[in-house]
Amino acid sequence: xxxxxxxxxxxxxxxxxxxxxxxxxxxxxxxxxxxxxxxxxxxxxxxxxxxxxxxxxxxxxxxxxxxxxxxxxxxxxxxxxxxxxxxxxxxxxxxxxxxxxxxxxxxxxxxxxxxxxxxxxxxxxxxxxxxxxxxxxxxxxxxxxxxxxxxxxxxxxxxxxxxxxxxxxxxxxxxxxxxxxxxxxxxxxxxxxxxxxxxxxxxxxxxxxxxxxxxxxxxxxxxxxxxxxxxxxxxxxxxxxxxxxxxxxxxxxxxxxxxxxxxxxxx
Numbered sequence: 001x002x003x004x005x006x007x008x009x010x011x012x013x014x015x016x017x018x019x020x021x022x023x024x025x026x027x028x029x030x031x032x033x034x035x036x037x038x039x040x041x042x043x044x045x046x047x048x049x050x051x052x053x054x055x056x057x058x059x060x061x062x063x064x065x066x067x068x069x070x071x072x073x074x075x076x077x078x079x080x081x082x083x084x085x086x087x088x089x090x091x092x093x094x095x096x097x098x099x100x101x102x103x104x105x106x107x108x109x110x111x112x113x114x115x116x117x118x119x120x121x122x123x124x125x126x127x128x129x130x131x132x133x134x135x136x137x138x139x140x141x142x143x144x145x146x147x148x149x150x151x152x153x154x155x156x157x158x159x160x161x162x163x164x165x166x167x168x169x170x171x172x173x174x175x176x177x178x179x180x181x182x183x184x185x186x187x188x189x190x191x192x193x194x195x196x197x198x199x200x201x202x203x204x205x206x207x208x209x210x211x212x213x214x215x216x217x218x219x220x221x222x223x224x225x226x227x228x229x230x231x232x233x234x235x236x237x238x239x240x241x242x243x244x245x246x247x248x249x250x251x252x253x254x255x256x257x258x259x260x261x262x263x264x265x266x267x
Contacts (some may be wrong), residue, residue, distance in 0.1 A: 021053055022224055029067050029228020034235060036071060036174070042232075043068065043171035044127055046225055047120065050218075057116040059218055061108055061169065062211030065204050066222030067229035068170060072201035074230055084194035093185060093195065094202050096156040097177075100163020101203030105210035108168045120169070121261075127172050128257045155184050159199075166200070167207040174200065 028049045032042030043064055050060035079085045108116070158180050166173040177199055181192035211217055 022220075024049070025053075025221060025224040026228040026231075029225040029230075030232035030235070031228075032067065032225075033071055033229040033232020036229075036233065041127065041172050041174065042229075044124060047171055048124065050221060050225075051117075051120070053221070055218055055221065057113050057120060058109060058111070058214075059216045061116070061120075062208070062214070062216035063218045063222040064170060064225070065208040065211060066217070066219075067225040068204045069201065069208055070226040071229040071233050072197050072204065074233060075197045076201050079194040079197060084191060085198055087198065090195050090198055092152065093155060093159055093181075094199050096160040097163030097166065097199050097203045098206050100160040100165075101167030101206045102210065104164040104167025104169075105207035106167075107164075108207075109210060109214040109216055120171075123169060123171060125257065125261070130172065130175065155180075158184050163203050166203050167210075170204065170207070 028046050032046045034042075035045065036042040046067065047060055047064050050063055051057060055063060076085065080087075159177075162173065162176045162180055165176065174196055177196045178192055181187045181195055185192075187195060208217075
């Protein structure tokens with residue numbers, strides 16, 4: 001009840017959000033939750049939406065992390081319950097992403113907003129082609145061919161830089177983590193997905209603290225997104241077979257391309 005009271009306070013007294021915007025945020029969060037459950041990259045929907053609603057790029061970038069934390073908190077709990085995660089064994093890979101995320105977030109809160117705006121727009125267009133090429137399927141095809149684990153130092157460097165990217169922008173980081181875990185650390189896809197969720201939760205909390213400290217969070221927007229994220233993840237886990245990842249991918253492709261062109265000012 002305290003969370004909903006806080007949202008209402010912001011709604012009526014601080015951010016003056018329209019009720020239609022509130023509904024749209026929940027719906028977008030729901031869609032992102034469903035997409036993240038299937039393949040990841042749900043932030044490619046929520047991040048541009050926050051910008052379209054008038055939030056500065058830096059504030060949108062920070063606000064988006066609230067839903068990411070909530071969703072991955074729920075997912076991590078589920079994976080622990082299913083014994084897919086063994087945190088004591090995963091920390092050597094998680095810790096480098098924490099330091100990377102801290103650096104990435106510190107850069108993000110200081111970067112010029114025009115530069116960040118163009119970076120986000122360009123990223124959306126690039127991610128359109130990444131998703132079009134179905135990297136998850138490529139990773140799956142390579143998983144059985146990987147026989148030896150790379151050295152801890154090399155893996156630490158790889159995940160540090162993935163953490164930098166995640167702290168800086170978040171969107172699409174799950175694809176890079178999955179590739180690193182399968183092709184670098186030699187995890188099978190099931191365990192890699194579980195460890196990916198733990199990593200995203202850990203380094204997003206670090207990044208969120210940086211954005212909160214910098215005052216780059218719109219709380220009512222973020223909490224409404226988080227509610228949608230949680231609902232979407234729950235719905236997708238219950239109806240995965242009915243929805244189908246293939247249909248979700250087509251929707252994501254359309255949204256990402258249109259959003260990227262819009263952010264870049266093409267139309």
